[in-house]
Amino acid sequence: MKKFYAALSLSMLGIALPVSAQTDFQADSVFIRKIYNTALSEGKSYEWLRHLTQQIGPRLSGSEGAAKAVVYTKSVMEGEHFDQVFLQNVMVPHWVRGAKEKAQIVSGKQKTEVPIAALGGSIATPKGGIKAKVIEVKTFQQLRELGTEKVKGKIVFFNRPMDPTKINTFEAYAGAVEQRGAGASEAAKLGAIGSITRSMTTRLDDFPHTGSMRYAAGAHMIPAAAISTNGAELLSKALKDNPDTELYFEQNCETLPDAPSHNVVGELKGKTNPAQYIAVGGHLDSWDFAQGAHDDGSGCVQSIEAVRILKAMGYQPNNTLRAVMFMNEENGMRGGITYADSAKSKKETHIAAIESDHGGFSPRGFGIVGTAAQKAKIQQWTKLFAAYGIHELGPGGGGADIGPLAQQGTVLLGLMPDTQRYFDYHHAASDRFEAVSRRELELGAAAMASMLYLIDKYGF
Known part of the structure; x- marks a missing residue:
């Protein structure tokens, strides 16, 4: 009381x-x-x-x-x-994936299959897929500095990992995900024919992580896919060992x-x-x-x-x-x-x-x-x-x-x-x-x- x-x-x-x-x-x-x-x-x-x-x-x-x-x-x-x-x-x-994607790292006579997944909203590759040399970048600024001469006709490989030092994993995700969402359009501006993005995870595994992407208004559309983190590591190493390494990939998605x-x-x-x-x-x-x-x-x-x-x-x-x-x-x-x-x-x-x-x-x-x-x-x-x-x-x-x-x-x-x-x-x-x-x-x-x-x- x-x-x-x-x-x-x-x-x-x-x-x-x-x-x-x-x-x-x-x-x-x-x-x-x-x-x-x-x-x-x-x-x-x-x-x-x-x-x-x-x-x-x-x-x-x-x-x-x-x-x-x-x-x-x-x-x-x-x-x-x-x-x-x-x-x-x-x-x-209503976007559909179609038949399972295929991808190979081609370095000389060696061919190594790697797991990929088309990004949601992407177009398909031409029938039979595409094969081209690869340009590896970590930022859009780095891509732009390369210019059209070095990018045209190639596949751009966005290999910026999520920052493992970020305790808040959503902050790490936010710091890397733009390459998945807008990477294809940024690459297409410089004449690239395809876009591959490292999966949005800090874990090293063989699961490609998909997600939504978007094409900028009026931009040329090129096929875009995510590659597993293990696949990304393999591709990056292959490019260091042989800068003429090529990537082949095929996907069959479409928007209905x-x-x-x-x-x-x-x-x-x-x-x-x-x-x-x-x-x-x-x-x-x-x-x-x-x-x-x-x-x-x-x-x-x-x-x-x-x-x-x-x-x-x-x-x-x-x-x-x-x-x-x-x-x-x-x-x-x-x-x-x-x-x-x-x-x-x-x-x-x-x-x-x-x-x-x-x-x-x-x-x-x-x-x-x-x-x-x-x-x-x-x-x-x-x-x-x-x-x-x-x-x-x-x-x-x-x-x-x-x-x-x-x-x-x-x-x-x-x-x-x-x-x-x-x-x-x-x-x-x-x-x-x-x-x-x-x-x-x-x-x-x-x-x-x-x-x-x-x-x-x-x-x-």
């Missing part, structure tokens, strides 16, 4: 109270403990992920796999008796007309403010030769699970909670844009949106995009999360699919797991169900459910 009157006196004087006085810390702590208990003892996300990856598999936009994933995740949320489950129509790019697809949305209706929304989601599509377990099957099943857990606990939300399976993050962002456009046209108010798209690893924090006051509000809950290994509330961003909601004043949060191993699997055939730990996946779902609960209870 004395503590109550002391706190009351301080509040009347306008003195800031400690976090425990500003929130119902003990009740929240008990409720969050129950969330984690439910996730870890009665969780369903891992088996959903098993079906999504092993029974459906690759889910690139416009594919049969993507269509099956829409049907499956809709049926999951209906089976959990969400208050409403519906589809949003989305027209998506846009195809119809869907976002999948499941809701728990709010009892106080049903017209206000808190969304949690991941992207349903994955690259075409990967099961997409970490990227982003994990984020999808965690999002459904976060809402399911609260429902299973009998929690009645104040605001409407939505689990959203976005379509086409990998090569177009059409799902995220469509969702935001729909929210705007329907005048839906989204208080916050949470995204999981950094893999199903152990959660370490949440990135936050919002005002200083909104960040401070969330950071008041640091002590509640600390017991579960989550210590960083603030650093990082939200997510690609929820990004368009920022223009509507929505607070964006991105689940930030331990991502040291994320790029071992990102966009590669190694991104399989077996690479995901059940416990780590469930811890992430529990963290997202806890954040949903706190935002719904306290708002901003």
